[in-house]
Amino acid sequence: MVKPLWALLLFLLLAGSTSRVQGDENEEGEEEEEEEEVPTAEPEDEDPVEDVTEPEGPLTELAVPDDRKPCPMWMGGLPGNPGHSGHPGRDGRDGQDGPQGEKGDKGEPGDKGEAGAKGAVGSPGPRGVMGNVGMKGAKGHSALSYHASFSMGLTDPVPADTEKPIRFNKHIYNEDYHYSDATGKFHTAIAGVYFFTYHITVYPKDARVALFKNDKPVVITYDRYQEDNLDQASGSVIVKLQAGDEVWLQIYGDEDFAGVYADNTNDSTFSGFLLYPDMSAAKEEEQEFEGRRRRRSVGRGRHF
Structure with a gap:
């Protein structure tokens, strides 16, 4: 069984x-x-889709084919794992240009900008056309017609006062009265170039003399006195003067240098004259000075 x-x-x-x-x-x-x-079902009127080869990478692993089949009996299979995220799609085509918008309002003026850098100097331009000949000018004045000169001397020794010009009161030549014995100064009437010279007797002390132009010394002369003996000192200079300038001699220093001497047999002199005038202003300056000279000559006699 x-x-x-x-x-x-x-x-x-x-x-x-x-x-x-x-x-x-x-x-x-x-x-x-x-x-x-x-x-x-095949789509109609659509562009053919190009096969895109997906790049290989850590996120693009291809799934391994699964040959498993569903259970033929009453038992069902387990759910599969979710798939990987797909790659982003390609950019779409550009759309058509939109219509032109309306014209905007006019903006406010901007602030003024800073000045730019100075440009380079340009090249010289072409030479201009020669102009017409001008009219004949008025007749000028000869330089020989302008004179200014003087030569003055001392009659007594110079006082010990060193703060004032030396007043030369002995008239050797002073026809135009350009030198004033009242002030001891030469007054420039005609602009131009002048020559000045001086010769002094030194006794009984040292002498230091300066030629001044408008309160400023131009040249300085010093001589040491030799006891029981008269000494001599001199100086000269050429200067350019404008109308109204003043020139004079003055003791330079204290009274120990005031040894400028003169008597009946020993002279000390101061002279000057115009070498040539400044023609551009000489005529006008001469007229202005003529009026001043006449006014000074009225009081000149009071100082002899």
Whole structure:
């Protein structure tokens, strides 16, 4: 009895295996028929889609094909893992230009900008056309017609006062009275170049004399006195003067240098004259000075 039971169980197992194999083949046949019956819809009037080869990388691993099939019996398979995120799509085409907008309002004027850098000097322009000959000018004045000269001397020794000009009161030549014995100064009436010279007798002390032009010394002469002996000192200079300038001699220093001497047999002199005038202003200056000279000559006699 035992052998018949084992034979029966073996038969049942073989029969179940055969039925399962047939069931699997029937289900596969039905799935293939359904896939053949579903037509594939192709889009109309669309641009052909280019095959895009996806770059290989850590996020683009291709899924391994799964050959597993659904369970033919009552048991279902486990859900699969979610797939990877796809790559971003390509940029779309540029749209058409929109219509032109309305003209905006006029803006406010901007602030004034800073001045730019000075440009380089340009090249010289072409030489201009020669102008017409001008009219003949008025007749000028000869330089020989302008004179200014004087030569004055001392009659007594110079006082010890060193803060004032030396007043030469002995008239050797002073026809135009350009030198004033009242002030001891030469007054420039005609602008030009002048020559001045002086010769002094030194006694009984040292002498230091300066020629001044408008309160400023131009030349200085010093002579040391030799005891029991008269000494001589001199100096000269050429200067350019304008109308109204003044020139004079003065002791330079304290009273220890006031040894300028004169008597009946020993002279000390101061002279000057115009070398040539400044013709551009000489005529006008001469007229102005003439009026001043006449006024000074009225009071000249009071100082002899």
